[in-house]
Amino acid sequence: MKNVSATVGLILNEPLLWEKGQKGRRGMDVPAADVPPAGIDAGLIGEGPDFPDLSEVDVIRHYTRLSQWNFGVDTGMYPLGSCTMKYNPKINDTVAATPEIAASHPMLPDALCQGTLKIMYELQDYLAAVTGLDAVSLQPAAGAHGELTGMLIFAAYHKSRGFRRTKILIPDTAHGTNPASAALCGLQPVPVPSGPDGMLDPEAVARLMDEQTAGIMVTNPNTLGLFEENIIRIAGIVHDAGGLVYGDGANMNAVMGVADLKRCGVDIVHLNLHKTFSTPHGGGGPGAGPVCVVEALRKFLPVPRVVRDKRGYRLDGNCPDSVGRIHAFHGNFGILVRAYSYIRCMGAENLHRASQLAVLNANYIKEKLKGELHLPYDRPCMHECVFSDLWQHAYKVSTLDMAKRLMDFGYHPPTIYFPLVVGGAIMIEPTETESKADIDRFIEAFCEIVREAKEEPEILHGAPHLCKVKRLDETAAARHPCLTGC
Amino acid sequence: MRYLPHTDDEIQAMLQVVGVEGLEDLFAPVPGGCRRKEAMDLPAPMTEWELKDHVRGLAAMMKVKPDFKVLIGAGSYDHHIPAIIPALTSRSEFLTSYTPYQPEMAQGTLQGIFEYQTLTARLLGMDVANASIYDGASALAEALLMGIRISKKKKKVAISSAVHPHYRQVARTYFRPTDFELVELPVTADGRTDLAALEGLEDLAAVAVQSPNFFGIIEDLGAAAAAAHQREAIFITCFTEPLAYGLLKNPGSCGADIVCGEGQSFGIPRCFGGPGLGMFACRQQYVRSMPGRLVGQTTDLDGRRGYVLTLSTREQHIRREKATSNICSNQGLCAMTAGIYMAALGGTGLRELARLNYDKAEYFKAELVRAGAGICFAGPTFNEFVVEFDRSFRPVARRLLRKKVVAGLELGGHYPRLKDKYLFCVTETVSREIIDTVIEEVRR
Amino acid sequence: MKEINELNLPDGLRYTRDHEWVKIMGDAAIVGISDYAQDQLGDIVYVEMPEVGDEFKQGEEFGTLESVKAVSETYLPLTGEIIEINEALADAPELVNKDPYENWIVRIRPADLSELDSLLTVDEYLDLLNG
Structure with a gap:
């Protein structure tokens, strides 16, 4: 077992809070x-x-x-696909x-908090510039x-035109x-199957788009x-039928400075500041999901909004078409400040x-690993690449086994079993902040795991071996939920 | 750029493996029509020290300096944050991890959240609490939707107009595209929710009140629970100041089915209103209708105790459009913060601190009355209350600002009939000296 | 997972294309899921039941089965009224994995036995699985 960077350290046991301490x-x-x-009613x-x-x-x-x-x-390295686990600069926290x-x-x-309002106003401008x-x-x-928020705007937009889609x-x-x-x-999702090349087929969209359909939600990449x-043809089809195009900006880290979402035909997009803009994920949050829209939809944005006039920055709550307050x-x-x-x-x-290097890192991993792991869509990728465990089925080794084994090598596993269209998916997003040397070590580790899958699968079935x-047992946890301690 | 580790040689070597000439060639799949025509219009990059100077300039634009006392609560409270909180929450193992999808590598987050869930449930007198949601406002909106889910066929909810105005606005936003109806209950002269207004409201899925409410008034939760249950409606209690439950009867003991609210008071800085912490708890029988992540206890292959995310089939990544909510994340680090805060205060400390907040507010109220001001609502309060003055308060507020005190929130913008009445808040961070300064200016 | 020839598919039951089975017992019938369905789902952690007295049309969803990472709806093979639910599954959903035929989910009073003709015999069900 070479290349295993995890080792046995001094990890100490620790009881639950209420199993320690002393009254007083x-x-x-x-x-x-x-x-x-003061007195109080008993x-x-x-x-x-x-x-x-x-x-x-204590x-x-x-x-x-x-x-x-x-x-x-x-x-x-934390190559969790679709989550953009890039380095979180410390100056942001400061x-x-x-x-x-x-x-x-x-x-x-407003007059007492011009500084915070200015940060919001400028950040709005920056995010508009990026998208x-x-x-x-x-x-x-x-x-x-x-x-x-985007779907509320969809609903408000169609209602303003006198339709309910x-x-x-x-x-x-x-x-x-x-x-x-x-x-x-209140919108019923209609699934659109992706084509054999892994992309949306404009014909499929055209067949499903009708006067009862509010629009489409597209994650791009x-x-x-x-x-x-x-995307441009698809947006055209949706717009021609009176619909709107929602962009899920989860993967914006691939295309900053490259794509212009308005030219792509996107009407609304949300950005994940905790992905693309480096704010820490905090063990599951807090994040931030600002929404950017085209001019025609500005009036539907949540209130209050930061505006600027002669006297400075102020909050404007007087927007009768707004979807309302959302926070x-x-x-x-x-998070916005970070x-x-x-x-x-x-x-x-x-x-x-950053986008260029994120895409370079992902393509590099794709090229280096595609001889080891099955690559269902062999074409140039953006910031992440998706493999499957198809070739490991023969050894009764699954994606889960390989993911758990990666921990012993000192890596957080990639996103697994998503997207659903790939059985046993392994979705790797390295991000731009990983160096070539670190990525080479990750690739080497994965190659070693693929070799183990073939020659010593029992190691994988029992993995991880070096975690706390x-x-x-997730089954027991779900069958007899214990959600609070006693 | 210090965050981008690639050298030119490395880039060349990697491009060669990928089989393209230059970095821009990687974007061949992006059609010309989708491309930007010009570079992004953003300010030039700054070094760390340039940025620090820039931020000092922004800080200087804030008229309220750190040594000011802000006597406004209204959902965002100034409580002392012990030094251990930033010390622990800035540990990058907590800060730079994500949702614990791989439990073997995230036992720290998972046990910490399990402890947060347990302490939250105990604080609120409920059976289970989730791993948190965005903030108090979205927690209330989710609770109302959950009430409708539990009641199945009923589509109407009633909510007290003494619930934080912003929370009610958010609930309305969530309800707008649905066919659910939201009615508001008026407030009686003592500042409590008028439960008699429930008479004649048929088919209610849920009834929601806030306690202490927006006016600081402690609601009669027992009576509200009885009134809701008599109509076979789910009873929801909301809060903006969880510290109150260090002293007051908890909502569970008063009959609440769902309890939700804002946990910012527990060690989280005000930070212009976010991030906060949506605390959310319910009775055991409703757990499968609950939104948000849940951590549960289990064992590993060797029989050792460990923790995992559980009951995930309620959630969007499995049940998609049939999920109990669209929420994916929680306010992880803020929940951890609140857990640390509750652990640090302990049962004894929480009681003492709550009592101190109560006593300060009572002292402030009594002194204001002695100075000629009026307390608008007769009901009991915790650390906030509404005051009226016999002449304009604006000049007083201006003088106090010069003395580094931001006094009270004028309520006319939120309740037209409460124009020129002020919502005041005092916590343990406001000394008697500050209160006496305010009284002095009121008397002048 | 089991190969198709490893599946236990008793004779004398009628099956649906959604992998439920129904067995007529006098004027009542019991309904469960097939060995194939329990095997595909994996460890079942929760069985969501209808209430006694609820009525469903043939093919209507009457509950769900949950494993750790999946949810599967259950559809009633025959139009009818729920007259009993298998209470044992509330505390021990794993019984469905152990023996999906012994551990039925609901007992119903079918409204129209002629609907049986639209359901699959064991041979037809096997053909379906062999695809």
């Missing part, structure tokens, strides 16, 4: 009262929550040990922690929240969030990592360069 300890001092105690008072009492040291050690059981981008920004209250009068669209809302808190076209390669977001807006080469305040502002910081550090040229825990 404290991990945070509460200031002494400087006001007299009927209002509860018993107080049954929380453990821990010291500051808390620090607990969470430090937990953190050591985790793997992040800062630990190593900027977001600026006291004036981090402590700003969201309901201050080629005209107007932006920063409120959506995540990609799926942006999709929901009830269906929406969604390719079979789409993320599950696409149909789920559409369904929330799609989840196979392929640029939808017929309690201004979206995940702390993306702002990233764009200011990168500039147009480096963002373009072995494979976990």
Whole structure:
């Protein structure tokens, strides 16, 4: 077993919070009262929550040990397809922690918070520049929240024209969030099968597009990592039938400085700032999913919006056609600040360069691994490439086995079993921040695993061998859910 | 550029393997018609120190400096954030990982979220809590949709008009394209929801109130639960200030079926309103209708305790358009933050801190009354309340701003009939001295 | 997964194209899923049931079966009223994997037995699986 970078370190066990501690300890001092105690109706008072009492040291050690059981981008390569796990620059966190920004209250009068409003106003401009669209809302808190906002705009747009459309076209390669977001807006998803080349066929779209269909949701590049080469024709077909084109911008990292989404025919797109614009994923969030639209749809964007006039920046809530408010305040502002910081550090040229290198890295992996793993769509890819476990079936080795084995080599596994159109899919997105040397090591590791699959499959079946825990029983977890401790 | 590691030689070597001449050739699949005509119009790149200077300029545009006291809550609260929180949440193993799809490599996130779920459920008196959703507003919208899902055929929900105005707006946004109906319940003279207004409302799927409500008033949750259940409606309790449940009866003990709200108070900076933390909990029997991620306990092949994402069949990546929600992520790091905060305060600390917030607000109220101001609603409050003055408060507010105090939120924009009435908030971060300064200016 | 010749497909049942089976017992009938269906789904973790008294048309969805990573709807082979649900599956959904015939899902009162003619015999069902 060469090339295994994981080793046995000193990983310490740690009980659950309530299995430690001692009543009367404290991990945070509460200031002494400087006001007299006030009376309170006994009927209002509860018993107080049954929380453990821990010291500051207890808390620090607990969470430090937990953190050591985790793997992040800062630990190593994290080629999770469709998630763009690029390096998260530290300066972004420093900027977001600026006291004036981090402590700003969201309901201050505009005159008192010109700095935060300016950041929002400028970021809107930057995102418009990156996509080629005209107007932006920063409120959506995540990609799926942006999709929901987009579908609300679809509904509002058709309603404003006096129609109620009830269906929406969604390719079979789409993320599950696409149909789920559409369904929330009363739109019935109609699946569009992708063609034999992995791309949408304009004829298939033409057959399904009708007067009851609100439009189409397209991820471009799609989840196979392929640029939808017929996007302009498809957009034309949808527009001719009175529909709109929604772009899922999850994969924007492939085409910054290359594609102009307006010229592609896209009317609305959401961006995942935690993917393309380097904000940390935080173990599942918070992210941000701003929505960009063409001029004609500007009036439907959520309120309030940041505008600029002679007196400076202000929030404008007076937009009668708006779909309404989508977040309690201004979206995940702390994430917006990080993306702002990233764009200011990168500039147009480096963002373009980032896309070029992301695509170079993915194509390089595709070329190097296609002799080892089955590549269902052998054509130039964008920022990610999708393999399958077809060739390993003979050895009773699955995608899951190979993914788990990658952990022993010190890599986070790629996205697996997605997109659904590829059986046993292995979706690799290296991103631009991985160097050639790191990618070469990853490729070598994968080749070694493919060899093991053939010669020593039992190693893979038992993988991972070097993590804190072995494979976990997900069936038992789902059959008898234990969702809270006691 | 320091984030882009490739040397020119490496690029050449890689291009050769791929079989193209230059980097632009990689984009051959992008048709000419899709291409940009010119470069992106963005400012020139900055070095770290240039950026820091630039950000100092932006910070200078903020009139409210870090040493100011903002006596506004309204869903975003100034609580002390212990130093251990940034120390722990900036650990990059937590910060730079993603949704724990591969549990063997994410036990830290998973156990941390399992603990967050447990402490949240205990705080709110519920059986289960999810791994969190975006914020308090979307949590309420999701709870209302969940109420409709549970009730199956009913399509109407009632929501108190004392729920945070922005939360109600978000709920309306979620409801707009559906055929579900949202009716608002008025407020009585004591600032509580007028439950009598439920009379005559047929076929209600859910009834939602907030406690403490937007006016800071502690609702009679027991009565609201009874009124909802009498109509066979799901009873939803929402909150913006979870600290209140360190002192007050929790919603579960009062009969709530779903409890949701904003957890920003638990160690998360205000940060202009986001990211926050949508806390979401319910009774066991409704868990399969719940939106969002859930972490569950299980064992590994060797029988050791471990944690995984579970009950995923509710979610969009499996059930697609039939999912309980379109949500994919959670507010992972914010949930971890709240978990750390609850762990650090402990049961004893949470009680003390809640009591201190309550006492400060009571002191402030009493002093305002002595200074001639009026408390608009008679109901009991936690750390916020609505005040009216016998003359314009604007000059007072201007003087206070010069003394580094942002005093109160004028309510006319949210409730026209409450024009010139002010919502005040005090927490443990506001000293008696600051309160006395406000009183002094009110008296002048 | 099982090869087709490894499947247990009892005679005397009628099958649907969606892989349910139905067995007539007097004026009632029991309904479950085939060995093929349980094998394809893998470890079943939850069985969503209708309520007693619910009525469904032939081919209508009456519940779902969940494995860890998949959901499958179940369709009623015959028009009828639900008269009993198999309570044992609530705590032990794995019983369906263990023996999908012993562990039926619902008992129904069929409205029209002539609908049986539209269902598959075991040989016809095997032909379907052999595709």
